[in-house]
Amino acid sequence: MTDDVEWETRLRALPSTEWPDFLTAHSGLPGPRANLALVSAVARTAEPAVIAELEKTDDEFAMMCVAASRGARSDDADVLRRQRGHAEDQRWRVREGAVIGLQLLGDRDIAALLSIVKSWAEETDPLLQRAAVAAICEPRLLRDPRTVGDALGICATTTAHFVTWPSERRRAPDVRVLRQTLGYCWSVVVAADPDIALDAFLGLDPDHPDVGWIVAQNLRKSRLSRILRDRGEGVAR
Incomplete structure (x- = not known):
């Protein structure tokens, strides 16, 4: 190779x-x-x-x-x-x-990246939001608590935007691209620093039809299931 x-x-x-x-x-x-x-x-x-x-x-x-x-x-x-x-x-x-x-x-230049992704996370276009989440939720970039906290904030912000859209909008292809990304990025942030991010993830609403899907997809990731097992977290979804 x-x-x-x-x-x-x-x-x-x-x-x-x-x-x-x-x-x-x-x-x-x-x-x-x-x-x-x-x-x-x-x-x-x-x-x-x-x-x-x-x-x-x-x-x-x-x-x-x-x-x-x-x-x-x-x-x-x-x-x-x-x-x-x-x-x-x-x-x-x-x-x-x-x-x-x-x-x-x-x-x-992590500061330059954070400036971009924080701005894009607040945009109304779900593809820009998706780019923000995917760009920062990369293990090699989450090397310190402050960056992990910023990445957690971006996951939370984009998920909150997602919830506000009506169900018909959430079925649109661009929104589903964002949903797919949120379906793994939360686990990346939690794995980077569970002390900072785990409670926020566990606080997501499993009864919301799409947020519940996002939660379930992240729970399937070995990096997250291992943390929950090691901490004795019983998460019923």
Whole structure:
């Protein structure tokens, strides 16, 4: 398996005009899983000229890489404005690229990432809310109590927004994308620091039809079930 560093080395040796064909050849698609190591390598190495070249193709994998590249640079206000569009894209791989890029931003500047995701969590667009939750609920980013607390707040905020929508709205595809993300992200935050996040998770309403689903999905995650078992928590759902 080729790692990020080797992909970066190969990419740097190519002129910008050759990147689209190279990415198509090594995307891993069609197939069950895109080449995420290559996506991350592109995000770390792509210059503006390369990003522009990739954007011309409008190919889904190329656009996934564009979204990741812009996400990693979203501490720039002009880039962030364009990144919103990637987070709201109807293609799920492009949205995933946006999240990958934001997480790369968080690796080097967690404060910049938190500023973005806190703002997006308050937006009315469920796809922006989804990007906020998915970007911060990454184990490698939850390294201190303050960040865990911020991530918990984003999970709570987006879940609270979700509950306010009428049942018909909650069946819409974009809202269901948010629900799917909330179905695992709570467990990531609880696992990062149960002392901070567990009580909030246990306080979610299991009788709400969609929140109950979110709770049940998180309880299926081994990282959460192990914590509950170790603490002797009996959670009947």
